Amino acid sequence: MRRPAITDSFKYLKLFKHMPITDCSAYEIRQKITAGELSAPEIAAAYIRKITAANQRFNIFVHFEPEEIMNRARRASHGPLHGIPLAVKDNLCVRGEPTTCASRILSGFRPPYNSTVIDRLEQAGALLLGKTNMDEFAFGSSCETSCYGPTANPWDRRCAPGGSSGGSAAAVAARFCPLALGSDTGGSIRQPASFCGVTGFKPTYGRISRYGLIAFASSLDQIGPFARDVRDTALLMNAMCGYDPADSTCAQQPVPDYLSGLDKDIRGLRIGIPREYFPPQLDPEVNALVRAALAVLEQQGVELIDIRLPHTEYAVAVYYIIAPSEASSNLARFDGVQYGLRAAAHGVSGQSLLDMYEQTRAQGFGCEAKRRIILGTYALSSGYYDAYYLKALKVRSLISRDFEQAFAHCDCIATPTSPTTAFRLGERLNDPLAMYLSDVFTISANLAGLPALSLPCGFSRALPAGLQLLGKPFAEELLLRIGHHYQQQTSWHTQSPPEA
Amino acid sequence: MSYETIIGLEVHVQLKTASKAFCGCGTEFGLAPNTQVCPVCLGFPGTLPVLNRQFLNYGLRVALALNCQPAAFLKFDRKHYFYPDLPKNYQISQYDQPLAANGWIDIDTPQERKRIRIKRVHMEEDAGKLIHTAAATLVDYNRCGMPLLEIVSEPDIASAQQAYDYLVKLKAIIAYLDVSDCDMEKGSLRCDANISLRPCGQQRLGVKTEVKNMNSFKGVRDALNYEAGRQEDILGAGGAIEQQTRLWNETQQKTILMRSKEEAHDYRYFPEPDLVPFTIAPQTIAAAQATLPELPEAKKERLMNQFGLPAYDADVISSDKHLALFFEETAKGYPVPKTVSNWLMGDIMSYCNEHRLDFAQLPEVLPARNLIDLLQRIDQGTISGKIAKTILPELFGSDKTVDRIIAEKNLCQISDTAELNEVIRTVLRENAGVVTEFKSGKEKSFMFLVGQIMKKTRGKANPQLITTLLRERINSET
Structure with a gap:
């Protein structure tokens, strides 16, 4: 990363009576801006200073250019998010900015177009701070497969922030920004939100445009906050x-x-508790925290009911057929021809094209990307398609049907976000299966295309745990309402890591 | 042993929609390389395809015109292979649920009317083009994402000539729909062929080869004739055909091995997740059906019934939409349709061929009004048929009227009896010997004398009139 131009930002720094800007929520920043107490450049300067001082400790931002941030702050449009800092996962295209999916194969790539969400957020006035670290192409649950090295969990630097949107989750936790964007294919927003003690939301598939999100698995990917x-x-x-x-x-x-819907009543709502999401392997402390959270909601007048989601046990297997299959196809375009890395071909003449492809992909992709490309290529191969991909699609529809049937009896479903709190960096890197299982509670929402919210619900041995709320398609408002009521009664979400 | 040839054709037709299949880029032909591209058709990461509605409409029109049954769902699949002209390294195509299936085209063989069944019609995007130079291989992506229809026949074609006739008929139908230029030289129609032989009487199909790289309908016929011969030689010598893809080499007039079965691609088809399958609304199909124009078969029938043309004439004229339109326009203003068809199939077609004129340009270079005038002047005796044939080339591309050309070139027929009698008298005097021969019974000599009169009048003498006058004159001299 370039050394930031700190001198330029100093002149905007002010001392605040109550709290530093970086401790403010987005909502509070908006109020201060509306009241004329703060300007976009002042906010930018404060965050630049904070990030510049602390980024190295966590390795959160992988593209961060202070001068560019100051330019943006001066130009920021006067919409509802005017001047509010936003971190963006490195798989979302931002015009003219490095967008690499934390992969060597996209080194040097700067898309000449914006993602639709970036267009919308820029129009709303949001202040883009930079790109955050992630697992390479979102393949991972720990933010360790990045070509930029792992991101550390702000609650304990020895721990993983979760993944794949680990950088964005850690950015919010470390108070590098009040808002961040991630993408969620099998839990990539919710699991890191849980590990980092922040609120993470995967909306319904189709709720937010995917245009400009570099695809991992197109039928599962969803951008979220x-x-x-x-x-x-x-x-x-x-x-x-x-x-x-x-x-x-x-x-x-x-x-x-969504804002005006938050305070609506939640009394009388029925929350389904699927017994499949509370297996014996569930960390007992996480279990206790989630149960306590449910008790809080019960006190607010919701009814808890037992439900069944009988095909849950197949979710991980189905996911690891469908997601790599789509990934192997989506990643075929990274071949060294038009953009990103191109390895020098040194094959015998006539073979140089094939050699260029092979060298580029061999050097450009990391281990986990290669593993998934091979898995997906195998599953889609002639003779195996029916046994793997087609079968997986069938089970996927059974999983969807589980939810349809469950939602006949309840308004939303509550589960732990992840069976554990943050694990240690390196602990699961060489055990893909253990890594894949950390998404066991989050994958089904992607397979069924449902909205799912992760909320901080307490701490186990000083590490945050998460409560997950799943809703019917397009029931975002309801999930946010329940989550907001929960946060009115609890203070887990207001805790900040000691180092932040 | 005698063999039966079995051919199936895969034809790719580029549709002339205003924009590409899945992005907003234009579809003009022949632009400077890489000037008709955008992040979507270049397959840049994060971009997504959006179906061009006109692509579906044009596809449906073709499918219906080929008597196919449209699918209930429109679903796309990805077909994977690595090649630099394919930016995503997969092509958006259709695999198990094509746009339409089970149609047919009828062709006429010397023996019978034959039905060639059409297996499927599917939609897909085109790839770019590689340009090989001494220094490097360059890629032009302009063609990437152009809308293509692939039309696959059943193996119902029994000879290279039938394959040719099928292509002619297919092209005529698509041209009537005005959805493609169907120009093989420009690549807006491409044809690959599968061909196999089997001993007459055998049920089981023989091993096939796929032949690619033909650049004209004639090339398809030549390639298939060659390939049938090659396979027959191998089988006749007791050999076995290997399943292969072979390339037609136009200059060497032979097919050359491109790849064998072992090297065949595994395309790893799977449903395109970026394009949601949707039901093709019955109204969409009905609208496509309702806007189908009169097609060649129906046109031929009508030319026979309404204009009384012989089957052969009706066939030739209906084979091209523009020729047929020109015929009808002319026949509206002239009472003898057969005369119009004679002129079209004769002088006008040969002029067009000679000058590489497309029939589509006919109304522009030869307004029907001019042809009508020309034919009427013959009937009125103003000019002879022979003179008319010399006027025709003058009319092409000219803004002069028929009468103006006749006047300017002084081509008006001489029908003045006194003037003609004067010429006849001179000719008879100069050819006294020939006259004697005629009188002694040599009929041919009469035509010689007519010829001499024509020569003296530079072809302008009214032929009927001189025949009468000449006979009168010779008879009166005896």
Whole structure:
């Protein structure tokens, strides 16, 4: 990373009576801006200083250019997010900015176009701070497969922040920004949100345009927000959602005002508790924290009911057929021809094209990317397609049906986000299966295309745990409302890591 | 042993929609390399395809015109292979649920009317083009994402000539729909062929080869004739055909091995997750059906019934939409349709061929009004048929009227009896010997004398009139 131009930002620094800007929520920043107490450049300067001082400790931002941030702050449009800092996962295209998916194969790539969400958030006035670290191409649950090295968990630097959107989750936790964008294919927003003690939301498939999100598994990928609390999440959702003609999978569903829906009543709502999500292997402390969270909701007048999701045990297996299959196809375009890394070919003449392909992909992709490309290529091969991919699609629809049937009896479903709190860096890197199992509770929402919210619900041995709420398709407003009511009664989401 | 040839054709037709299949880029042909591209058709990361509605509409029109049954769902698949002209290294295509299936085209063989069944019609995107130079291989992505229809026949074609006739008919139908230029030289129609032989009477199909790289309908016929011969030689010598893909070499007039079965691709088809399958609304199909124009078969019938053309004439004229339109336009203003068809199939077609004129340009270079005038002047005796044939080339591309050309070139027929009698008198005087021969019974000599009169009048003498006058004159001299 370039050395930032700190001198330029100093002149905007002010001392605040109550708290530093970087401790403010997005909602509070907005109030201060509206009241004329703060300007976008002042906010930018404060965050630049904080990030510059602490980024090295956590390895959160992988592209961060202070001068560019200051330029953006001066130009920021006067929308509902005017001047509010936003970190962006490195798999979202930002015009002219490095966008690498934390992979060597995209080194040097700067897309000449914006993601639709970036367009919308820029129009809303959000202040883009830079790109955050992630597992390479979002393949991972620990942010360790990045070509930039792992990100550390702000609660304990020896631990993983979760993944794949580990950088964005850690950015919010470390108070590098109040808002961040991630993408969630099998839990890549919710699991790191849980590990980092922040609020993370995967909306319904089709709620937010995927245009500009570098695809991992197109039928599962969904962009979503990270924030400190549900209110900030709703603020960001308001600016991101809605139909986009550039994405054929984007829904033409009306977008409610998520902020104004937060305070509506939750009494009488029925929350389903699926017994499959509370297996014996579940960390007992995580179990206790989730049960306590449910008790808080019960006190607020919701009814807890037992439900069954009988095909849950197949979710991981189905996911690891479908996701790598789509990934092997989506990643075929990284061949060294048009952009990114091109390895020198040194094959015999006539073979140089094939050699260039092979060398580029051999050098450009990391181990986990190669593993998934091979898995997916195998599953789609002639003679295996029916046994793997087609079978997986069938089981996927059974999993969807489980949810449809469950939602006949309840308004939302509550589970732990992850069976454990953050694990140690390196602990699971060489055990892919253990790594894959850390997404066991989050994968089903992607397979069924459902919205799912992760909320901080307490600490186990000083590490945050997460409560997951799953909803019917397009029930974002309801999930956010329940989450907001929960956060009115608890203070887990207001805790910040000692180092932040 | 005698063999039966079995051919199936895969034809790719590039549709002339205003924009590409899945992005907003234009579809013009022949632009400077890489000037008609965008992040979507270049397959840049994060971009997504969006189906061009006109692509579906044009596809449906072709499918219906080929008597196919449209699918209930429109679903796309990805077909994977690595090649630099394919930016995503997969092609958006259709695999198990093509746009339409089970159609047919009828062709006429010397023996019978034959039905060639069409297995499927599917939609896909085109790839770019590689340009090989001494220094490097360059890629032009302009063609990437152009909308293509692949039309696959059943193996119902029994000879190279039938394959040729099928292509002619297919091209005519698509041209009537006005959805493609169907120009093999420009690549807007491409054809690959599967061909196998089997001993007459055998049920089981023989091993096939796929032949690619033909650049004209004639090339397809030549390649298939060659390939049938090659396979027959191998089988006749007791050998076995190997399943292969072979390339037609136009200059050497032979097929050359490209790849064998072992090297065949595994395309790893799977449903394109970026394009949600949707039901093709019955209204969409009905609208496509309703806007189908009169097709060649129907046109031929009508030319026979309404204009009384012989089957052969109706066939030739209906084979090209523009020729047929020109015929109808002319026949509207002239009472003898057969005369119009004679002129079209004769002088006008040969002029067009000679000058590489497309029939589509006919109304522009030869307004029907001019042809009508020309034919009427013959009937009125203003000019002879022979003179008319010399006027025709003058009319092409000219803004002069028929009458103006006749006047300017002084081509008006001489029908003045006194003037003609004067010429006849001179000719008879100069050819006294020939006259004697005629009188002694040599009929041919009469034509010689007519010829001499024509020569003296530079072809302008009214032929009927001189025949009468000449006979009168010779008879009166005896």
